[in-house]
Amino acid sequence: MRKLIKSGTIVTAADTYIGDILIDNGLIAMIGIGLNANDAEIVDASGCYVFPGGVDPHTHLDMPFGGTVTRDDFESGTIAAAFGGTTTIVDFCLTAKGKPLADAVQTWHAKSGDKAVIDYGFHLMVSEVTDDVLLELPRIIEEEGITSLKVFMAYKNVLQADDGTLYRMLQVAKEQGALVMVHAENGDVIDYLIREALAAGNTAPIYHALTRPAVLEGEATGRAAALTELADSQLYVVHVTCAEAVWKIAEARKKGLRVYGETCPQYLVLDQTDLEKPDFEGAKYVWSPPLREKWNQQVLWDALWNGQLQAVGSDQCSFDFKGQKELGIDDFSKIPNGGPTIEDRFSLLYSEGVHKGRLSINKFVDIIATAGAKLFGLFPQKGTIAIGSDADIVIFDPSVERTLSAETHHMKVDYNAFEGMQVFGEPVSVLVRGEFVIRDRAFVGKPGSGRYLHRRRFGDAEKQAVKKPPAGGSG
Ligand SMILES: NC(=O)NCCC(=O)O
Numbered sequence: 448m449r450k451l452i453k454s455g456t457i458v459t460a461a462d463t464y465i466g467d468i469l470i471d472n473g474l475i476a477m478i479g480i481g482l483n484a485n486d487a488e489i490v491d492a493s494g495c496y497v498f499p500g501g502v503d504p505h506t507h508l509d510m511p512f513g514g515t516v517t518r519d520d521f522e523s524g525t526i527a528a529a530f531g532g533t534t535t536i537v538d539f540c541l542t543a544k545g546k547p548l549a550d551a552v553q554t555w556h557a558k559s560g561d562k563a564v565i566d567y568g569f570h571l572m573v574s575e576v577t578d579d580v581l582l583e584l585p586r587i588i589e590e591e592g593i594t595s596l597k598v599f600m601a602y603k604n605v606l607q608a609d610d611g612t613l614y615r616m617l618q619v620a621k622e623q624g625a626l627v628m629v630h631a632e633n634g635d636v637i638d639y640l641i642r643e644a645l646a647a648g649n650t651a652p653i654y655h656a657l658t659r660p661a662v663l664e665g666e667a668t669g670r671a672a673a674l675t676e677l678a679d680s681q682l683y684v685v686h687v688t689c690a691e692a693v694w695k696i697a698e699a700r701k702k703g704l705r706v707y708g709e710t711c712p713q714y715l716v717l718d719q720t721d722l723e724k725p726d727f728e729g730a731k732y733v734w735s736p737p738l739r740e741k742w743n744q745q746v747l748w749d750a751l752w753n754g755q756l757q758a759v760g761s762d763q764c765s766f767d768f769k770g771q772k773e774l775g776i777d778d779f780s781k782i783p784n785g786g787p788t789i790e791d792r793f794s795l796l797y798s799e800g801v802h803k804g805r806l807s808i809n810k811f812v813d814i815i816a817t818a819g820a821k822l823f824g825l826f827p828q829k830g831t832i833a834i835g836s837d838a839d840i841v842i843f844d845p846s847v848e849r850t851l852s853a854e855t856h857h858m859k860v861d862y863n864a865f866e867g868m869q870v871f872g873e874p875v876s877v878l879v880r881g882e883f884v885i886r887d888r889a890f891v892g893k894p895g896s897g898r899y900l901h902r903r904r905f906g907d908a909e910k911q912a913v914k915k916p917p918a919g920g921s922g
């Protein structure tokens with residue numbers, strides 16, 4: 448049945464206006480004022496914002512890491528995402544050294560296919576360059592529409608790739624129209640600092656931060672940008688935490704390089720002192736790169752506002768405190784890295800950004816939905832409210848004040864990283880391709896209803912936009 452969303456304040460990355468949206472066959476069919484459609488179900492959105500569904504370009508669901516597996520899988524993770532206003536995720540498909548890339552992609556399809564309740568795509572994590580990898584990559588990019596490749600410069604002896612691998616991936620990305628994503632930290636030096644700290648008996652969670660100093664994130668970011676320049680390629684730096692890394696991205700962008708950056712909600716609202724919480728509670732706040740000194744938060748907000756950073760991903764990678772984070776009780780380096788963020792990304796950015804006057808409402812939409820869709824080959828199908836786009840819509844009540852908590856969240860994990868934080872605004876109803884997944888704050892979706900997204904190549908949208916009309920055509 449068609450749906451008519453009436454009288455909401457429609458917000459895109461460019462505009463804010465009161466209007467109606469007619470949804471037909473999962474797509475936005477019409478936008479106007481005073482629209483009528485006798486056969487359509489009327490959805491009253493008066494007093495609410497009508498946002499495009501959030502696009503989260505950085506999630507780890509059902510992922511093995513640090514000797515365990517993330518608590519949230521594609522079912523609980525995407526349900527939580529939907530409650531939080533996110534309708535599209537791009538998850539990281541973990542490849543294994545020496546094994547075909549296609550095996551990893553099939554594993555990720557098996558993890559997600561009958562579980563996801565929102566739409567999803569995959570990035571491919573690549574940690575080695577072999578003849579087989581080089582042969583297989585173009586096929587994966589073409590057939591699977593996986594047009595982003597992730598390289599780790601940290602996690603020595605586990606996921607870390609060397610500079611040659613990063614450079615080669617940048618070359619492949621240039622040739623194939625893909626975007627290289629990089630976890631930028633100097634893994635070799637960090638490995639040394641960790642061994643030094645442990646040898647001195649420094650085992651508590653705070654040493655996770657102290658052995659991964661900001662200067663090593665800045666150094667790796669600058670190195671990745673330099674290799675991008677050499678390869679004349681494109682780079683997206685994930686989870687930027689600090690001024691040192693922002694400066695390197697800004698410098699690269701000033702030179703005209705295609706270098707982009709993402710930060711995450713945790714780096715905008717939490718800081719290094721959280722790792723000092725007693726009774727091992729600091730382990731809940733172990734991310735890599737780590738939470739930084741508080742003054743970095745303002746640098747990140749400024750960078751989002753002025754366009755030095757483009758997007759905010761959740762980096763959802765959840766582990767229970769009990770039994771999982773506790774693996775590192777005697778050794779901080781064994782604490783599984785990551786936290787539960789998929790559900791609160793959208794609301795935290797609205798509340799801390801728009802409500803507190805740090806971001807305009809249009810900039811918020813850009814950061815939370817539009818920029819990610821553009822960079823990862825999904826725009827304008829995803830990330831905006833426009834005629835012909837998927838009807839992925841969040842009806843958001845800005846008047847609600849609520850407290851984030853593990854008691855009320857929908858992730859499976861046993862703690863909330865933002866426990867006790869007050870936020871303004873709440874996604875009330877969420878639609879994916881015109882179907883309610885969340886309706887009046889209740890889950891009404893169906894596991895398996897999320898669709899896999901075959902993404903376009905990097906830069907394809909721009910190429911299509913300037914395509915010449917056929918000779919003799921009217922154009
Ligand atoms: N960020 C983090 O600590 N865990 C997830 C894996 C990664 O993105 O590095």
Ligand SMILES: [Zn+2]
Binds near residue numbers: 735
């Ligand atoms: Zn990472």
Ligand SMILES: [Zn+2]
Binds near residue numbers: 762764
């Ligand atoms: Zn991550």
